[in-house]
Amino acid sequence: MGVVLTQALSFLLVILVAYFFKTKKILEAKDGQTLSKIILNITLPATIIIGFDSVEINSTLLFLISLGLLTNVIGIIVGGFIWRKRKSTDQALMIFSQTGYNIGNFTIPFVQGFFPQAIPFIGSFDTGNALMLFGGTPMLTDQIVGEKHEKKEIKKVILQLFRSPSFTTYIIMILLAILNVTIPVNVLSIVQLFASSNAFLSMFMIGLYLEFTISRSDLKKVAQLLFTRYTTGIILAFIAYFLLPLPELVRLSLVLLVLAPIATVSTINMVVYGNKEALSGFLSSASIIISLILMTAALAFIM
Template sequence: MGAVLLNSLGLFVIIVIGYLTKRFNVLMKADGSMISKIVVNVTLPAAIIVNLQSLVVKNQLLLLILAGLLLNLVMIIIGHLLSKKQERVEREFLMYGVSGYNIGNFAIPFVQSFMPQAIPILSFFDIGNSVMLAGGSNVVIEGISGSNMGSPGAKKVLSRLFRSVPFLCYLIMLSLRILQIDLPQAFFQMAQPIANANTFLSMFMIGLFLELRLPKKDLTLVARVLAIKYGAGLLLTVLFMLLPLPAIIKVVLCLVSVGPIPTFGVINSVAAGMRAEVVGFTSSLSFLISLPLMTSLMLFL
């Protein structure tokens, strides 16, 4: 228990350091965008490669790709059913806010510091999740809300996916492991220091992006989005605990269910017309809620 709490506290301290460097003008929020590019294109791919080097592909793991797709759809439907009386922009914001799973920037760095053996499971789940975040969710949400004029087609979704360095790393490593092709051990040794930097940079970036001020008139909408997201997430957690699944898969599914709003959820909400300060505040608050929730689940499970 002590190790889990210390690890979680360490992650929180990194977030606080990132936030304080912004508040004291050592760095700016814009610097977070540069760090985000480093994480997405360098340290996260390295973490994926290192953690999938000994992967044994099983049918049960392949089903996690489907789970990544279906759970996104389930959360979109829940968001739709609980936002029918709201205006279109708020409905879309709610559906984007409650759906999608923040794997690369939060779940992988979090799990990497506690139980790196779970990273392959997260990776399979994130393949399906990535399909939705890259445009699948846009198609469904804009279709439901009746604003599908700019909805991306299959070609655009695939284009987004194959421009994603982490997604390409998933596919390459998955293909190599299915064919049982081993890369030289020296390659992984060189990638290891880069992978080790992923947790620090991801949490530091979150601190730089934190926004903790918002007009009171918008707080009701923020509270509604977060209440639905975490209420549904906790219900899914209970369901996963009751299902006859391997323990490590249960842990992963429970953790992602209470994870924060993903970056694409923020981008898509702003593109749908929601004010950036509302979306930014909601996203920031979701990180501060998810960290203690995921830590509590680690202790319980």
């Protein structure tokens, strides 16, 4: 338990240091964009490569891809039902606040410090998660709110998915595993150098993006959104850990996944569907802090 708390406090410290640098204008929020590019294009793919190397593709990994899809669908159903009588912008806000998990920039860096052997399971789940984030969720949201924001053709969705370096890396590593191809040790040692900085850079970037400015009227709305998301997440976590007939490491990975923060793509979609940037930014920041607390508590309880 001591190791868990130390690691979580270390992550929190990095986030707070970055936020302090931003408040003192040593760095700016826009500097997070540079870090984001480094993470998404270099350190995160490197972490995925290290995690997936020598992994055998089995039914569990395929099942986790389907769970990545299913949990997002559950979020859409919950969000669409709860605020079904509100205006379309509010209903879309509720839906996007309940769906999508920040896995690449938060969950994977968080897991790196405890059990990197869980990364293949988390990556498989994220494959299904990405399919919903970039295609399935916006299409279903359009149907629920009765609006058409963007025509999502299958070809366009596929191209958008493969523009994501992490998704492309998942697919490549899965193919290599199917073909029983392993990466040479000397190459992995170089990749490990890049992967080792992923957790720090991810947490530092989160600190630069943190926003805690919001109106009182929006604060009540955010409280409702987060209460719904994490109530659903805790229920799913109990089901995943105590009811699913899976190895303990897989069940533990699922607990952390369903307690993960709101995905960045989801917060962007909130704005696309007519909601204020300040509200979505605060919602994302609050979600990160709550997830850090809940994921740490879950690990401390289970381990």
